[in-house]
Amino acid sequence: MIGGLGSLTAGRWLLIGLGVLIAAVFPLVYTNPYYMTIIVTAEIILILNISWNFILGMAGVWNFGQLAIYALGAYGSGYIMLHYTSVPVAIAIVLGGVLSAGISFLLAIPTLRLFGIYTSLLTFSFAQVVQYTALNDPHLGFSDEGLTGGSFGYPAVPGLFPDYGQEAYLRAYYWVCLGVIIASCFAVAWLRQSHLGYALRSARDAPAYTAARGVDLRAARIAAFVLSGFLAGVAGALYLSFNQSFTTSQMGLTPMSIDVTMLVIGGLGTVTGPIIGTAIVTAIQTKLINYPGWTLTVLGAALLVIVIFVPGGFVGLFSRVNRRISTWVSEGDEPPPGDPEPDQRLVA
Amino acid sequence: MTDVVAILANGFIYGSIYGLVAIGMTLIYGTLRILDMSQGSMVMAGSYVGWWALAEHGVNALVALVLAFIVTFILGTATELVSVQPLINRAKEVDLEMVTFITTFAVAILITNLALQHFGPFQKNVPVIVSGHVELVKGVTISYHELTMAGISIVLMGSLGLFLARTRWGLAVRAVAQDLDAARSMGVPVTRLYPLTMGLASALAGVGGVFLGGLYFASPTAGDQPLLFALIVVVLGGLGSLTGTIYAAYLVGLIQAFTEVRYGTTWTLTILYAAILAILLVRPYGLKGSPSEARL
Numbered sequence: 001m002i003g004g005l006g007s008l009t010a011g012r013w014l015l016i017g018l019g020v021l022i023a024a025v026f027p028l029v030y031t032n033p034y035y036m037t038i039i040v041t042a043e044i045i046l047i048l049n050i051s052w053n054f055i056l057g058m059a060g061v062w063n064f065g066q067l068a069i070y071a072l073g074a075y076g077s078g079y080i081m082l083h084y085t086s087v088p089v090a091i092a093i094v095l096g097g098v099l100s101a102g103i104s105f106l107l108a109i110p111t112l113r114l115f116g117i118y119t120s121l122l123t124f125s126f127a128q129v130v131q132y133t134a135l136n137d138p139h140l141g142f143s144d145e146g147l148t149g150g151s152f153g154y155p156a157v158p159g160l161f162p163d164y165g166q167e168a169y170l171r172a173y174y175w176v177c178l179g180v181i182i183a184s185c186f187a188v189a190w191l192r193q194s195h196l197g198y199a200l201r202s203a204r205d206a207p208a209y210t211a212a213r214g215v216d217l218r219a220a221r222i223a224a225f226v227l228s229g230f231l232a233g234v235a236g237a238l239y240l241s242f243n244q245s246f247t248t249s250q251m252g253l254t255p256m257s258i259d260v261t262m263l264v265i266g267g268l269g270t271v272t273g274p275i276i277g278t279a280i281v282t283a284i285q286t287k288l289i290n291y292p293g294w295t296l297t298v299l300g301a302a303l304l305v306i307v308i309f310v311p312g313g314f315v316g317l318f319s320r321v322n323r324r325i326s327t328w329v330s331e332g333d334e335p336p337p338g339d340p341e342p343d344q345r346l347v348a
Numbered sequence: 349m350t351d352v353v354a355i356l357a358n359g360f361i362y363g364s365i366y367g368l369v370a371i372g373m374t375l376i377y378g379t380l381r382i383l384d385m386s387q388g389s390m391v392m393a394g395s396y397v398g399w400w401a402l403a404e405h406g407v408n409a410l411v412a413l414v415l416a417f418i419v420t421f422i423l424g425t426a427t428e429l430v431s432v433q434p435l436i437n438r439a440k441e442v443d444l445e446m447v448t449f450i451t452t453f454a455v456a457i458l459i460t461n462l463a464l465q466h467f468g469p470f471q472k473n474v475p476v477i478v479s480g481h482v483e484l485v486k487g488v489t490i491s492y493h494e495l496t497m498a499g500i501s502i503v504l505m506g507s508l509g510l511f512l513a514r515t516r517w518g519l520a521v522r523a524v525a526q527d528l529d530a531a532r533s534m535g536v537p538v539t540r541l542y543p544l545t546m547g548l549a550s551a552l553a554g555v556g557g558v559f560l561g562g563l564y565f566a567s568p569t570a571g572d573q574p575l576l577f578a579l580i581v582v583v584l585g586g587l588g589s590l591t592g593t594i595y596a597a598y599l600v601g602l603i604q605a606f607t608e609v610r611y612g613t614t615w616t617l618t619i620l621y622a623a624i625l626a627i628l629l630v631r632p633y634g635l636k637g638s639p640s641e642a643r644l
Binding site for chain 2: 129
């Protein structure tokens, strides 16, 4: 068996099943359209964060271009939805992911020639350049409205569920996104234990040693780029089709700061980290919605405090507390069998 | 002919200001091995100081520049104390380069949003330092403001070089850049040197901000584009190489001026990025960078 979910105990499976069940039933009970919109948007951001966490946390490639990849997925699928209406929307969303995977592959080639901080710089400026180019697009002369709609945002597209009423629409998108989230969480958990996952994680922690053991670092990282690019593209396409719009501000510095904060608060490189981080930050954002400007101030401060004092984020904190409790419970016994170290670069 | 003069003149001016903003990043990276993402917000802070001093209080231009230098020096020192100092002694357990990339980014978010709350989202007009302009050839004019900006940038970059080469503190900075542990055992006060270095680098960006504010505006996001260009310049020049940064700054300036004159501003970043990709594919450590060698 190449990969696996073997590290999950029966208790964990029960917990996961319960969580999924509650999440699936939730929109039947709760129908407030305002909060449902926020929740569905958060789900889409969570999909993006899962993809980003895969390349950033697990593969340890400091790719800060993920938002551009996400946006390109939105634009690509939007182009199909707008101009090729015979193609089913679901296919268009997948094709957006494929386009993003392709661009991610192209980005990986020059990026992986570089090392360390150069990687983040190149990808960071890639994101900025894509943003500025998209913003200027109507003036670039590709067509009248351009490929991206420029600063006006992408024109409205027929979404996945064009004839649904508001309540059913929100509920349907909620379930679609939930499905993608569950599938990608399991995929990431499975990949962690696969050849690729081990190669990526050991390449992150000890690149020279890993290369000496005959692992092709470049191939593994390119695979990570392509996989995470695909998921990011799907997230972008879902965002466009759900919100009926996509503006260049979706890939600016502000969303980048928010997403990085989500990842770091949750715990980089873990499977559950993005879920926790996205939930916490979305809650903070929703609470502070009446105090514009404070959101980012609070998040910036939180990011600083978490990185310095709680490296490993909340997941790291939980597993440390958990391990301490189990050590305390089993004092005198054999040391508790390996709850493996939370897996991240920022660990304390 | 007109085009050539315009490209050279604008390239020179862009290059000087990019050099001033980027050289601080290089200085910090060369000494501390930290990429300071708060450098853009220092430019922004500098342009607000320029607006406050010149437009609100009508002080002398030189006073405004010195004031911007002092304010951003303090801001930069504080940034270091908050975002880098707590991590230095944990360098063994955390990846310092990457963690400080995030913490300085967090500081940038904080400063930008505090400015947004205090000054509001609207652009403020920063008066130019010197008014008037000179016509080089028919159709190509350069304002005295831009000339002063280029001149002062070059003077500041030169004095940074002198500071590093000739003074005791400069020697200490270079020693730390070469070998941290050896410098420490020779009695270099590293914990005091780090904040000062970051303050100095921020102050250079702050002075640049007063000029850039005069060219454009002071606004909470005024630092984003300078940060992007500074990043492009330091990557192209090779992180930590001062001479590489200066070459790269003028190269980027010239490429930008060329694209603007020939193809218009909308294409600038795209073409610039393509050029940089091409250079990095051939030289992965930039023009003058080297993988492990001590720099500065």
